Amino acid sequence: MAEEVIAIDISGRHAMEDGTYFMICAAVEAKITGYSILSVENLVIKKKRYKNAPCLAEILDLVKETVRGMKARVLISEAGEFFNEPEWRIGSVLGKEVRYLESIGERRLQKLAHMITNETRSLLLEEP
Amino acid sequence: MxxxxxxxxxxxxxxxxxxxxxxxxxxxxxxxxxxxxxxxxxxxxxxxxxxxxxxxxxxxxxxxxxxxxxxxxxxxxxxxxxxxxxxxxxxxxxxxxxxxxxARNAKTRKAQLQVELAKLSYELPKARVMVSLMKRGERPGFKSLGRYYDLYERDIRRRIYEIKRELSEKDRISEEVRKKRKEIGGYLVTLAGYTNAGKSTLMRRLTSKRVISDDKLFTTLSPSTAELRIKGRRVFLTDTVGFIKDLPPWMVAAFRSTMDEIFSSDLILLVVDASEDTKAIRRKLKTSHEILYENGYAGRLITVMNKIDKINEEELERKIEELGNLLHNTVAVSAVSGEGIDELLEKIYQELPKWRLYELKLPMSRDGMKLLHRLYEESHILQVSFNEWISVRLEAETGLINKIENENGVEVLEYGAG
Missing domain, CATH: 3.40.50.11060 (GTPase HflX, N-terminal domain)
Known part of the structure; x- marks a missing residue:
């Protein structure tokens, strides 16, 4: 059964040399089944720099900003992205149904989001 | 007990x-x-x-x-x-x-070796501690100056080495058999899923192969394969060991070759017990998806909701709705009553690589007869007539026809999609 979901990935959780945190958040809205990605509908990338390691509230703000305007009701991510907090708690803040990775289709989409944040961050850090 | x-x-x-x-x-x-x-x-x-x-x-x-x-x-x-x-x-x-x-269910030599390997791998890191604990106080039979530690650990390591050597020989043979099946145009389909989902019963229903099934966990430990023909296409169906949550890595390693049977297949029939409550099915599907993903499976997949004879239609529809995000290419069957089996066979057929229609002219000779024999083995023959030539109409994989054309100079007429 096809379902429209948003996969979230955040990279840059380690401090840089100057002690700041440079984070990239990607939201990929796509149609998926339990096994495959059928189509990618939308992609938003946001960057943000923090002086200290971001807390859950800051992470939630970043995610909220990234998924703004996206229509899919379900947001999927790795549990660690939201400090392993229960899905319902994160969902109630974001106003979406949050689901930690379950199916292969979800894992594939999450991998895509992860590759996007990783590469985006590398490219931006390479900039002179 | x-x-x-x-x-x-x-x-x-x-x-x-x-x-x-x-x-x-x-x-x-x-x-x-x-x-x-x-x-x-x-x-x-x-x-x-x-x-x-x-x-x-x-x-x-x-x-x-x-x-x-x-x-x-x-x-x-x-x-x-x-x-x-x-x-x-x-x-x-x-x-x-x-x-x-x-250990109870290991009937074949390979399964017994795999169980022993898993057991020894589990014991090895514990060996020194166990001997040290057992030596507490004066006990007969323990040699002094730590010699026993070394001997015990060395014995385990030696046995692990011996088992691995014997298993690698068996794995080589299995690998060759798999390759051979692919070479003759066979399509490898594997029944996978959580333990006690009804994989062996489904295997029996689809192939009439006499595999043992029981309402218990891990009845199947060794893979067993049987040939199946769907609309003339040859399919090798394999029944394998079931999955379980949090399987330790040393156990996965011991059963690696059996697991490889699953991950190297062209199509997986992911079987679930539809009669269980949705929460349990979700948990089991999640585990199965995790295992398949972590092991890099990239073939095709059909989700088989089995045991539908135990639930009514409304319940089945509700479960399919609730499990939506974990389902893909779903078909509902009952391996016991046979309901939905035709639909499953059709679904498998749809997943097979498409063959094309050909007409070949083989020489009326000993070599021509040899080729005809090969075609009977590796393609789906529709019509044969013997005149000046042996005219054959068939459905086959393009690679096979190209090979025959190049190697034997056979005249080939192509008609299109099969």
């Missing part, structure tokens, strides 16, 4: 489903579960559970006359030793229980 199941749980963690599964596992191993004991606390290094709970457990054992205690949590060698000394009954953990079930 009477057994008590014990679990220590971390705060905020729900283990009710894990406990239910442990009871089923224990029953599959032949135990009668006479009680369960759960404690919520942080880990105790000596006994895993607290001293007060240990006392309660001791009383429970006396009262129920249990002969074994099975822990849901992984136990260290010293914890097993301490608990056994205190409780005066045998104490094992979940992984040992799984090993016991595997």
């Amino acid at each position: 009477r057994a008590i199941i014990v679990a220590r749980k971390d705060p905020r963690k729900d283990i009710s489903e894990d406990l239910e599964e442990m009871v089923v596992l224990a029953e599959s191993a032949g135990y009668e579960v006479v009680g369960t004991l759960v404690q919520q606390r942080s880990i105790d290094r000596v006994y895993q559970i607290g001293r007060g709970k240990l006392k309660e457990l001791k009383e429970m054992i006396e009262k129920s006359e249990a002969e074994k205690v099975i822990f849901l949590n992984k136990l260290s060698a010293s914890q097993i030793f301490n608990l056994t000394s205190e409780l005066k009954v045998e104490v094992i953990d979940k992984f040992n229980l799984i090993l016991e079930i595997f």
Whole structure:
């Protein structure tokens, strides 16, 4: 059964040399089944720099900003992205149904989001 | 044998489903579960559970006359030793229980070797601690100056080496057989899924192969393969060992080659027991998806909702709706009654690589007859007529026809999609 979901990935959780945190958040809205990605509908990338390691509230703000305007009701991510907090708690803040990775289709989409944040961050850090 | 199941749980963690599964596992191993004991606390290094709970457990054992205690949590060698000394009954953990079930069901030489390898891999890191604990106090039979430690560990390592060598030879043969099946145009389909989903019953229904099935966990340990023809296409269907949550890495390693049978297939029929409640199906599907993904499976997939004879249509529809995000290419069947089997066969056929229609002219000679024999083996023959030539109409893979055309100079007429 096809379902429209948003996969979230955040990279840059380690401090840089100057002690700041440079984070990239990607939201990929796509149609998926339990096994495959059928189509990618939308992609938003946001960057943000923090002086200290971001807390859950800051992470939630970043995610909220990234998924703004996206229509899919379900947001999927790795549990660690939201400090392993229960899905319902994160969902109630974001106003979406949050689901930690379950199916292969979800894992594939999450991998895509992860590759996007990783590469985006590398490219931006390479900039002179 | 009477057994008590014990679990220590971390705060905020729900283990009710894990406990239910442990009871089923224990029953599959032949135990009668006479009680369960759960404690919520942080880990105790000596006994895993607290001293007060240990006392309660001791009383429970006396009262129920249990002969074994099975822990849901992984136990260290010293914890097993301490608990056994205190409780005066045998104490094992979940992984040992799984090993016991595997040992009971291992019928072939390969499965027996794999079980022994898993057991030794589990024992190896514990060997030194166990010997050290057993040597406490004066006991006969233990040599001095640590020599026994070395001998015991060395024996285990030597046996592991021997088993691995024998298994690698068996794996080489299995690999060659798999290759051969592919070469002759066969399509490899594997029945995978959580243990006790009904894979072996489905195998019997689809192929009439006499595989053993039972309403117990891990009845199938060794893969068994049977040939199946769907609209003339050759399919090799393999029944394999079932999945289970949190399978330890040393066990996965021991059963690597059996698991490879699953991951190297062209199509997986992911079987689930549709008669269970949605929560249990979700948990089992999640585990199955995780195992397939982690092991890099990239072939095709059909989700088979089995045992629909036990539920009504409305219930089935509701479950499909609720499990939506974990389903893909779903078909509902009953391996027992045969309902939905034709639909499943059609679905498998749709997943097969498309063949094309050809007409060949083979020479009317010994070589031509040899080629015809090969075509009967590796393609789907529609019509043969013997005149000046042997004219053959068939459906086949393009690669095979190209090969025959190049190697033997056969005249080929192509018609289009099969």
